[in-house]
Amino acid sequence: MKKYSENNGSYKKLLKAPYQLIIIMVIVVIIVTNTSIYGLYKIGFEQQRKRLTEIVQSEAVMIDAIINYQLKMDNIDALSDKISKAQSEAIVLKKLMYAHEKFVGFGDTGEYTLAKLDKNTIHFLLSHRHNEVDRMDSITIDSKLAAPMREALHGKRGSLVGLDYRGSTVLAAYEPIKSLGWGIVAKIDLSEIQAPYIQAAEYGFFGSIILIIIGSVIVLFFTHPLIKEIEESRQYNRMLFTKSPMGLVLTDMKGNMLDVNPAFLNLTGYTLEEVLNMTYWEITPKKYASQEHEQLSKLLNEGNYGPYEKEYIHKNGHLVNVRLSGCRLQRDGKSFIWSSVEDITEKKRYEIALKEASLVFEHTHEGIVITDADVNIIRVNSTFTKITGYTFEEVAGKNPNFLQSGKHDDDFYKKMWDTINAKGTWYGEINNRRKSGESFTTLQSITAVKNEDGSISGYVSVFSDISERKNNELKLAHLASHDTLTSLPNRMHFNDNLEQAIKMAKRRKNKIGILFIDLNRFKEVNDTLGHEIGDHLLKEVAKRLLECVREDDTVSRLGGDEFAVILTEIKESQDSLNIVKKIMHGVERPVYIYEHFLAPSLSIGISIYPEDGEERSVLLNNADKAMYMAKQKREERYEFYKKDL
Structure with a gap:
């Protein structure tokens, strides 16, 4: 089983996000640019088609008008006198050729072509603009070339994209001249129409590349610190998880362990691989089943559980005292249990030792006084009360010097404290006074309690009432003397x-x-x-x-x-x-x-x-x-x- 934290790819997705955003930007820019250019091209293409159509129609009307005028001038019936009609055609063609010499064309490749059909041959009547095909004055009707002219000679009008007499792809508008059986075509190379849009596309492409680079730099400029911060936060949180002295464990709702930290491994004695293939119940003694179900019920109802104490089964078989608390987490629609586990083995030992010490403290026959570093009383036992007559409430926070009987001078106490400060302890007899005013003699020890750094945290004094013994000694001494x-x-x-x-x-x-x-x-x-x-x-x-x-x-x-x-x-x-x-x-x-x-x-x-x-x-x-x-x-x-x- 893989660790849950490594199993999800959210962080990897986050790292890829800026680059995915850049790719999306590239695609969007390309699509928008190409779509825009293509749309503009379609508009320009349509405008060019309409222009050619209008030009060829007007030229056809003009030629018809010239022919009709010439026929009227010659007073010829075109249907009855074919010879005279041919002469009129020649006159009209001559005029057109004269006019054509003055007209180079339109655009870089645009021109008019005029032709007639003679059996299966298309004869071009005007010289061509493109010198390399000037000698091409006729082609067969079934040729793939001159597609617009074939349509015009067949009596059709319109526009198309096809091959002209050169074999070049052109946008052409065609119109028949029915009075003479001719056809007229106005055309322009399709490449000339497309050229500005192709150039615009190139400019758009390179501009898009520049914008994409600038946008990428901006995206990375703003997202990199954020990603870096997220990465640092992730590493920091992982460090807290790893370095925490308290055991941390993530399980699913069935108790399968998904992730644990080293402190939990030290606590249970298992390796990471072993733990990730175990359930929570495998390290829990059966005697805690009822307690565990109560805590699980609390977790489901309140969203958290504990704190409570129990035991874990160590890998070596012994029981480890632990204190647990945790909460329920939700992720991707699934529920998990996040638990903190504290090893309280030493705490339990300390509590037992403290309980035993407390029993000794309260039931010993010696009076005990504990003070802070300023020699103010913070605790006394019951024997102290029996000997002195003072309760804890009466002496709490006071300096024990209120017990002095006055039978010792200041030099006595100075020497006593000098010994404590030098050696850390003093042992001897002191004459004190009870609450009742009665003097009594104690055999007393005073010990300084020190912190690890050597500073004094307080003092402990243990004393016995030896008044009776002293009286007996005095009596014996009196009897002896x-x-x-x-x-x-x-x-x-x-x-x-x-x-x-x-x-x-x-x-x-x-x-x-x-x-x-x-x-x-x-x-x-x-x-x-x-x-x-x-x-x-x-x-x-x-x-x-x-x-x-x-x-x-x-x-x-x-x-x-x-x-x-x-x-x-x-x-x-x-x-x-x-x-x-x-x-x-x-x-x-x-x-x-x-x-x-x-x-x-x-x-x-x-x-x-x-x-x-x-x-x-x-x-x-x-x-x-x-x-x-x-x-x-x-x-x-x-x-x-x-x-x-």
Whole structure:
């Protein structure tokens, strides 16, 4: 089967049209010119015939008149005296010959001839105009020559085209002179009559040729650009058909494929020869029969069908997802179906992947935020709403910085964006704020999404709420560094703080005081009243100690009934003594615990940095020694460390 577009000859007919028009012009010009010349020739011929007829008739009348006049003058009865009549004829002939000598003829070939019949011989009575036949004075009656004269001598009048005495074709008018039995002929060569018309025909022919050439040039001048434009348009349309990334196919109403483009061949896997010998139904799975009939019905009723989706059977046997639409075309009284076929295999895969990604997006336990290149929110998932309390409608188009809690400075965010711009991603912890105002900590990643050209199209942030984990970590850290009963820093925490205090005092050239405190007779409380009351007593002492020191000071429980205090930035030893007295006054007040009045008693040892040592262990050990000395007192149980201790 040939391609439909190549099968029709419309374009070839269009290319031939200018030349066919020129041929028609040639034929029309020739016909019109020849018809016109022939018509003019017929008119001229008829006028010449009438002229000759009138001339020969007038000459015949004139000769009859001369003869009758001569006979009257001679008083002769032509019927009774033949001799006298012959003499009269001779006289008349003489006069005619005299007149004939003065008359050369008319035109180039026109002349009169006068003759009489003597038995079977025609005798010409006047000399002929044409010298080459001057000696021809008679011919036989049965000769083919002198046809007009034979008619005249037979008593007929009229005109004809025939041979004269020379054998030349002439137009002649003939008339009998009955009184003498003569005949007279006025003739002219037919070639002389035809000559101007033949010349006109030649001029007309060459003029027609010139006009045809000019007309052809004009036709080609105006039609060539049009044909060129049509050809370019045809080539352009064919290029669009051939280069189109979408499959294009032309079928008849029965589904026979008449023309397809390369994209359709790539889509189905068949060659052009194979496709043009197939029908549309051969590549359509049977399960789509009902759908196809619905679309065909729509095509017949509305003139178009689709768009709709289905599958094609590839040459290799696998199914190809396609999207079709088309319309009905009419040409030469026949209907065709023009269809566009889009391969949507990748689109279907993308849709499935997108659906799966959407399920992950909506059901993941991490919050997800997607922004455009200007960091304006364009999408969030449901987990984002659960964590932050904000719905998508509330945050759409906003910059996510509204979530900032204020716990990070500008430098933190600058470094974060510098990392994103340099590496394309950032990962770390951020403290944000919920819609309720509550702060929460997230473990968050921010990734720049880039186009193929490297430009940024947006950002994706995935975060987890690690507030509970952070709280647990803080609790564990607190437990590791604080006393579980009193929540005061434990020995390890106290040692760290003391190290830091020493470094700061050394840098600032300040003094610090270390108080080593023992709760007197605490063992007796535990043994007599029980551990529960003892624990309450320890917590109350811890509380009172915190109330007596400054905000920057550290109160720690070292273990059992022992406490320690770091007094930072004291100028003189007396400053520490003031705080010691405040502690003793504040802590040693009676306390009511479970219907028991208890009066706590403290023993306090004091060491001063740097006088009593510059190392943590030395300072604490010296304060401990001073505390033991203080326990020996009955009143004011505090003691500064002295080297003699």
